[in-house]
Amino acid sequence: MSSSRPLSNPSFNSPQSASTPPTAPAVRPPAPSGSAGTPQPGHSGLRYPSNRKTIYDRNLNRSKNAELSRAAFAYLFVEMISYAQRRVTGIADLEKRLNEQGYPLGLKLLDLLLYRSAPSSTQPPTTRPTRILPLLQFITTTLWRHLFSRPADALERSAANAAEYMVSDNEPLVNSYISVPREMSQLNCAAFVAGIIEGVCDGAGLKTVSVSAHWVGEGDGGGAGAKEGMWPGKTIFLIKFAPEVIEREEIMGGKGG
């Protein structure tokens, strides 16, 4: 695992960068007004904002002003973790639960982001990622930019196992306020993001055995000091594809891309 060759550096923008262009709303018929968005007058609250447009009535292409408060996410994530923590016995169990919370998000984000990238006039329409490499590119650039407003920091293929790929993030946003107590030092709450990745891979039809989040700093002694100083929260997402995916990839060989 230690010796691995970098496949690509996602910080160089790929042609299909995720910068959502000013969308052309004409592509999509406006959301049917009326039916869903007419609450009873007495029924107010969070569910129905004053303009009566819930998140479901909004145009799917609307990505302007869609950024969320980081503190709001942090508090929600705190509640997600403590909710999960009350129902688990161990660290592995807790990570599994966080993973399961992320999984459905990944399934939906794959479709949403592909849909959004389509109406760009200057670029060719994006096709579904059908091979491993385009899929990983999609994850490290499009997905990462959508979720965290920046690309992932590295993408590598494991030298030990051809079915394993590693996406690394120097400072995962979900962990930015979290200090894991010493007795649970194995726990990485970015398991939630790992679940999102797993959802994207499975949704694209490239089955995974598992996607897990790991700390980098601990364990190996060599260079640990340097890592400790620079990126103490560096996290690697280990993606293990199912054997049939690798087999298919080999059969398809060099053609296509």
Add this chain to the structure above:
Amino acid sequence: MSPSSPPPIWKHVFNFTRVVFALLVVNKAGGLIYNREFSAGLNKLNSNDLLILAGTFHGVHAITRSLSPLPRPPYGSFAPTDVPVRPTGLEVLESTHFRLTCFQTATGVKFLLLTDPPQPNIDVMLRRIYELYADYVMKNPFYTVEMPIRCEKFDRGLDGYLRVIARA
């Protein structure tokens, strides 16, 4: 005792001898939940004395709060103030060689900062410390409210901030 070399001239010119000695955090029940030293200079107190200091300060603070006179409306205004004014308690405690500044949050947590008396901008520093507390303690899922603070990132954030201040 050893004759130390005089401090460089710029230290006098810009009055850059700023020191933050220590930070204590006291919960709303008067218990000490955090204690960290940033630069040497104060005599060391053992943990028991620190707990007593926190508890005593908490008590004195409560008494000074009830001592506090009700603020009068500004001169010439007849309208009663709508916003209830919260009486503040003891805010600064100063000796020849150190100053203790207290900042109480809306929820009753107190930050006690021990500094050198000429240290300026203590209110700014306390506000920033409060921000760090809000970020790295209150947004940490593994922290239980009112319990001792053991958050690595809070420590690191304080170090990063207060060391920079001390060097500036």
